[in-house]
Amino acid sequence: MIPYLLELDQDIFLWLNSLHTNQLDPWMLAFSGTLIWLPLYFYWLFLVFRQLKRRIWWFVLTLVMLISLSDGLTSHIMKPYFQRLRPSHNKAIRASVHIVHQYRGGRFGFASSHAANAFATATFLWLLLGKHLHFAVGLFSWATLVSYSRIYLGVHYPLDILVGALVGVLLAWGIAKIYFFYGKKIFPD
16 A cells, blocks of 8 residues: 555656746745745734734744744654655656756655645644634645645655645644643733
């Protein structure tokens, strides 16, 4: 069963990665980074500040803890444990992988830290700022775009992304429970 899933994952990756154009290459590289998203991050911080005011530092501390857990779990525990080569490092398919600007990422890719961090952030903000559909669509579209850019760049398989996203969502849900529980004790209404 697992060899079949890994082969299917590889086939889906090769198909998705083949859907590239030279015009999209610089955009996907930017979407995978941080700089292009800074205005969006500042907008989200503004929304949080507007809602929380004096509790903003509790939010920032919690978000930093969430991203640290998300990134640490995927980068320092899962990747070394599973040691699944990234597509860009897999000799069996390397010739078929579209690579952008020679960016290949680290050696191992399961699970995606980008996906975990993006989906953790999106989930936490959604739970914190209210479950409005238009806001949720925006947050999770951003997380999906960041995650898809990793497949486009040739550094993650779809299962790397899906598991990373699941890790991010679950961690955000758990951290949000802690945030709301202790936030009410520290900052009573």
